[in-house]
Amino acid sequence: MTGSVPEETVAEAFEEQRGRLVAVAYRMLGSRADAEDAVQEAWLRLARQDAASIDNLAGWLTTVVGRVCIDMLRSRGTRPEAPYEDRLPDLVVTEDDGREPEDDVLLADSVGLALLVVLDTLHPAERLAFVLHDMFAVPFEEIGQIVGRSTDATKMLASRARRKVRGTRRPTSERRQQRAVVDAFLAAARSGDFEGLLRVLDPEVMWRAHTPRGVVVRLGATEVAGRLQHARHAKVTARRALVNGEPGVVVWGAGGRPVAVMACTVAGGRIVEVLSVIDPRLLAAMDVPRRPD
Structure with a gap:
């Protein structure tokens, strides 16, 4: 969404972006509850912001959610957690009619278990670069502004993540x-x-x-x-x-x-x-x- 956002339409404009923001946060955090928390934090920050000063609401919200997710991932790294194998990842269960999952819109927000495990091993900045660019086509220049890196350095982050993730794709x-x-x-x-x-x-x-x-x-x-x-x-x-x-x-x-x-x-x-x-x-x-x- 481009252009300044009048105050009276902020909530409506945010709701239009919510689904995409939750999908971004879920792939970053691997937890539906944590993803909802990250998006809620973005809404609280938006409520404190002068909406008329935001030229690109979608980009602004993506930046905020990305930074919130990085903070949450770094916070996880500073406190002990149960081993991954003892945690239950979010499971999306759908009927199997023989079609390939990529053809099923019901699976648009799911992440395969193998991919979830690999994403969990990535550095927060690598994970953000891979998720935003490879899954949501956000330009490297914009991602670099979120992680505080140059465009070329951000491309390298995504490349390293891509090599680690490649083995989870199945023909x-x-x-x-x-x-x-x-x-x-x-x-x-x-x-x-x-x-x-x-x-x-x-x-x-x-x-x-x-x-x-x-x-x-x-x-x-x-x-x-x-x-x-x-x-x-x-x-x-x-x-x-x-x-x-x-x-x-x-x-x-x-x-x-x-x-x-x-x-x-x-x-x-x-x-x-x-x-x-x-x-x-x-x-x-x-x-x-x-x-x-």
Whole structure:
């Protein structure tokens, strides 16, 4: 939005930008709640600003949100946090109809788990340069003003981040293979096929479950397959779904209530890691699709 903003239209103009600002902050911070906090801080700063003095509201807000996010990331670095594996990233769960995630507008605000992990390892300035330029096409000159670097130095920040992120992009053929592996996993779990489960689970698979008691970790295909075999008689419905754009599983119980969400990491034709959520409180906070008829 270009041009000065009259005082009486500030709130309306801000709301027009909110969705984009939350998307920027989410990719910077990896948390929907933190992203909302960052955007709210931008609104508070805007409320204290003479709106008529702002020539480009969209650019001004992007700059403020970017700086707030950098401050939040740096603050995280100065205090102890739970290890990443013990934190539950925001999970966007959608139906998997076989289309590629980039064709699905419902996934516009999601970030794949692999990308989220990589972004979490970047220096705050690298992360901002990559997110703003590669994901939102903000010019390097503007990004440089946010991070206090020259345009060339900002390009280098984005280049370093891009090299680290490149390995998280998966071709269409690999996504098809992932779907096939998850389908085979579901079929074996439904029938209690122990050998079938061993064929699709990596021998050193890690199953990390967020339960009402906390995070429970199980290691090894034999251990995981054994647990799944014992649960095969449960009266549930399980279907493949997209979890942050990657093939996963949703399980519904009686009355269509979701009882589990699983994000599966597939490599080399086998499942190497499963992030599962069975805590009702955490599930209630997710927007899980209704059980198919």
